[in-house]
Amino acid sequence: xxxxxxxxxxxxxxxxxxxxxxxxxxxxxxxxxxxxxxxxxxxxxxxxxxxxxxxxxxxxxxxxxxxxxxxxxxxxxxxxxxxxxxxxxxxxxxxxxxxxxxxxxxxxxxxxxxxxxxxxxxxxxxxxxxxxxxxxxxxxxxxxxxxxxxxxxxxxxxxxxxxxxxxxxxxxxxxxxxxxxxxxxxxxxxxxxxxxxxxxxxxxxxxxxxxxxxxxxxxxxxxxxxxxxxxxxxxxxxxxxxxxxxxxxxxxxxxxxxxxxxxxxxxxxxxxxxxxxxxxxxxxxxxxxxxxxxxxxxxxxxxxxxxxxxxxxxxxxxxxxxxxxxxxxxxxxxxxxxxxxxxxxxxxxxxxxxxxxxxxxxxxxxxxxxxxxxxxxxxxxxxxxxxxxxxxxxxxxxxxxxxxxxxxxxxxxxxxxxxxxxxxxxxxxxxxxxxxxxxxxxxxxxxxxxxxxxxxxxxxxxxxxxxxxxxxxxxxxxxxxxxxxxxxxxxxxxxxxxxxxxx
Numbered sequence: 001x002x003x004x005x006x007x008x009x010x011x012x013x014x015x016x017x018x019x020x021x022x023x024x025x026x027x028x029x030x031x032x033x034x035x036x037x038x039x040x041x042x043x044x045x046x047x048x049x050x051x052x053x054x055x056x057x058x059x060x061x062x063x064x065x066x067x068x069x070x071x072x073x074x075x076x077x078x079x080x081x082x083x084x085x086x087x088x089x090x091x092x093x094x095x096x097x098x099x100x101x102x103x104x105x106x107x108x109x110x111x112x113x114x115x116x117x118x119x120x121x122x123x124x125x126x127x128x129x130x131x132x133x134x135x136x137x138x139x140x141x142x143x144x145x146x147x148x149x150x151x152x153x154x155x156x157x158x159x160x161x162x163x164x165x166x167x168x169x170x171x172x173x174x175x176x177x178x179x180x181x182x183x184x185x186x187x188x189x190x191x192x193x194x195x196x197x198x199x200x201x202x203x204x205x206x207x208x209x210x211x212x213x214x215x216x217x218x219x220x221x222x223x224x225x226x227x228x229x230x231x232x233x234x235x236x237x238x239x240x241x242x243x244x245x246x247x248x249x250x251x252x253x254x255x256x257x258x259x260x261x262x263x264x265x266x267x268x269x270x271x272x273x274x275x276x277x278x279x280x281x282x283x284x285x286x287x288x289x290x291x292x293x294x295x296x297x298x299x300x301x302x303x304x305x306x307x308x309x310x311x312x313x314x315x316x317x318x319x320x321x322x323x324x325x326x327x328x329x330x331x332x333x334x335x336x337x338x339x340x341x342x343x344x345x346x347x348x349x350x351x352x353x354x355x356x357x358x359x360x361x362x363x364x365x366x367x368x369x370x371x372x373x374x375x376x377x378x379x380x381x382x383x384x385x386x387x388x389x390x391x392x393x394x395x396x397x398x399x400x401x402x403x404x405x406x407x408x409x410x411x412x413x414x415x416x417x418x419x420x421x422x423x424x425x426x427x428x429x430x431x432x433x434x435x436x437x438x439x440x441x442x443x444x445x446x447x448x449x450x451x452x453x454x455x456x457x458x459x460x461x462x463x464x465x466x467x468x469x470x471x472x473x474x475x476x477x478x479x480x481x482x483x484x485x486x487x488x489x490x491x492x493x494x495x496x497x498x499x500x501x502x503x
Contacts (some may be wrong), residue, residue, distance in 0.1 A: 029152075029159040034263035036163045038325050040179070041259070043170055046252030046329060052176060053255025054114070054243045055122050057236030058107050059129075064232045065103035066096055066129050069224030071140035072277075072358060073217055078144035079278035084213065085141055086206035089198075091214040092137045093205055100129045113244065124180045131187040138194030141203060146278055154193045162186035223363035230370035237378050238394035245385045254391045256322070256330050257337040260314070261344045268306050269348040272299070273355050280359050287360070293417030296356045298477060303349045304427050305469065308434050309460045311345035313453055314338075316441045320449045332391075339395040346402045353409035360415070369408045377401040426469050433463025 041049045074088045104126045111122040142151045162182055169178020198204075239258065243251040276299060284292045314321065318338040322330060357366055377397055384393030410420070437460035444452035464470065470478075 029156040030263060030266050032163060033159050034259060036166070037259040037263075038256075040166075041252070041256050041326055041330065044176065046249045048176055048252075049255055050243060050248035050250070050252035051118050051121060052179070053239050053251055053258065054118060054248065055125050056255075057239045058110060058122055059125050061229065061232045061236060062103040062107040062126065062129060063132070064225065064228040065106065066100040066133060067136060067225070067228070068095060068099050068218075069221040069228050069363070070095060070217065071136060072224060073221050074140050075144040075277060076281040076359065077217075078141065079146075079281045082145060085144065085203045087210045087213045088217065089137060089141060089203065090205040090207060090209055091217050094209055095214070095218060096133050096137070100133050104129050115248075118243075118248070121176055121180060124177070125183070128183055128187050131184060131191055133191075135187065135191035135194045138191065138198050141198050142194065143274060144278060145201070145203075147197070147201065150197055151194070154190060154197070157193075158186055158190040161189055220361065220363065223367040224358065227363060227366040227370045230367070230374045233374055237374070238381055238391070238398055241378070241381050241385060242391050242394055245382070246389065246391065250391050253330060253332040254336055254394065256326055256333040257340050260321070260337055261340050264310060264341075264344050265347060265351075268310070269303065269351050272302070273351060277355060277359070280355070284359050287416060290417030292359070293415035293419075296352060296413070296415060297418055297423055298474070300349065300352045300423050301426055301474070303352055304423070305430055305464065307345035307348045308430055309437060309457055311341050312434055312438050313441060313456055314341040316438065316445055317449055317452060320445070336391055336395060339392055339399065343395065343399045343402050346399070346406055350402065350406040350409050353406075353413045356413050356415065357409070362412070365412050369405055369412070372408075373401045373405045376404065422471075429467040429469040430464060433460055433467045433469060436463060
């Protein structure tokens with residue numbers, strides 16, 4: 001019996017439903033947010049957008065301190081033992097409130113080296129560390145319970161409210177002050193809604209604090225928290241250094257390209273891995289179940305198949321993407337995006353093994369990998385920026401660092417059911433299929449963007465089929481999962497395969 005056939009019907013339906021829900025929510029909410037980020041870059045201009053990007057880098061790094069990696073541990077553990085949800089909630093309330101205070105102080109201390117304007121906006125934006133604290137706790141507990149439909153609706157409404165309030169503030173002439181005010185107001189709504197959903201589901205904090213639960217939670221989270229801090233500092237160090245070494249305006253060009261990068265990762269990687277995380281945690285069984293390694297293998301293959309054509313098409317067509325979106329004021333962003341998208345592709349693949357090591361409770365290994373990569377990235381970024389005086393130097397440093405991170409993750413990950421040679425063979429075949437697709441896009445790049453994009457992707461899909469990148473088992477698994485989605489009846493009419501879909 002193949003591993004795909006051993007995946008239970010209920011778990012397959014749950015996985016398919018969760019991925020579908022989160023992907024749909026990401027397309028709607030994250031898509032709207034990234035379109036807004038693009039519009040915001042035009043409304044603010046490169047200099048103010050550079051301030052926005054720099055403060056954003058500080059903010060997400062500080063948020064990793066406030067979160068302390070507790071959310072991922074809570075999702076993993078509550079997915080296994082749902083009756084402990086209230087105890088974990090109490091632990092998060094105590095720990096993250098204190099941590100948010102330290103994060104806010106640290107963020108404002110770090111901002112001292114920048115302009116007065118930037119320091120003021122950093123202080124204002126940091127208020128959301130305390131507001132988002134409660135919403136993030138509620139979100140993590142709901143994900144652990146796999147209550148993703150209502151959670152996704154809250155996220156969609158939150159993003160819509162944030163965009164609407166920010167737009168009204170900008171039209172009223174409030175500028176960046178209004179943008180940050182909108183984030184605060186919409187964040188309050190999100191926290192109230194997510195906490196309310198948990199309370200209505202019967203989940204409540206259980207007092208007093210249970211130290212038997214809190215102690216291992218904090219110990220297990222500590223290396224993950226430091227790893228998350230290093231990862232985010234690593235991801236945003238290019239903007240922070242570019243503002244300090246070059247200017248806020250140049251950082252605006254870099255931030256515009258980074259928005260595309262971040263949006264692709266959120267849509268194609270984060271939503272899928274968040275949906276799969278509870279299932280991976282349940283199937284791990286302290287390393288005894290080969291289904292865990294099997295699922296990591298298939299997730300890695302999915303990411304490779306998606307990341308490769310995405311990186312190729314955006315890199316080749318970067319000017320056709322950025323100039324119509326942002327105008328001539330952001331012309332330098334196209335050259336940055338052309339390189340940055342390869343960092344994005346590598347990150348998407350690496351995130352699978354990052355998640356796998358987390359399920360295996362190997363946070364310390366992640367800490368070592370991320371700490372080493374951050375030191376390298378900061379040194380190389382500063383060196384290239386000082387010598388090249390070009391923001392693309394920061395991107396080159398990030399690509400080099402992320403390649404080394406992926407190599408280290410691959411060397412570290414071991415699991416029953418994980419067969420790296422099969423992934424390597426499929427990746428090599430996918431690369432062969434991508435070559436003619438790249439040639440088609442290069443030949444048609446001067447035409448309307450839809451022609452090279454659709455032509456290249458069509459050739460790539462055909463190449464994947466002809467080169468047999470996906471094995472029969474892969475197609476069987478895809479068919480079985482597709483038969484568990486809400487549109488299963490349509491799938492059955494359009495796609496016939498001799499596979500027993502027992503669910």
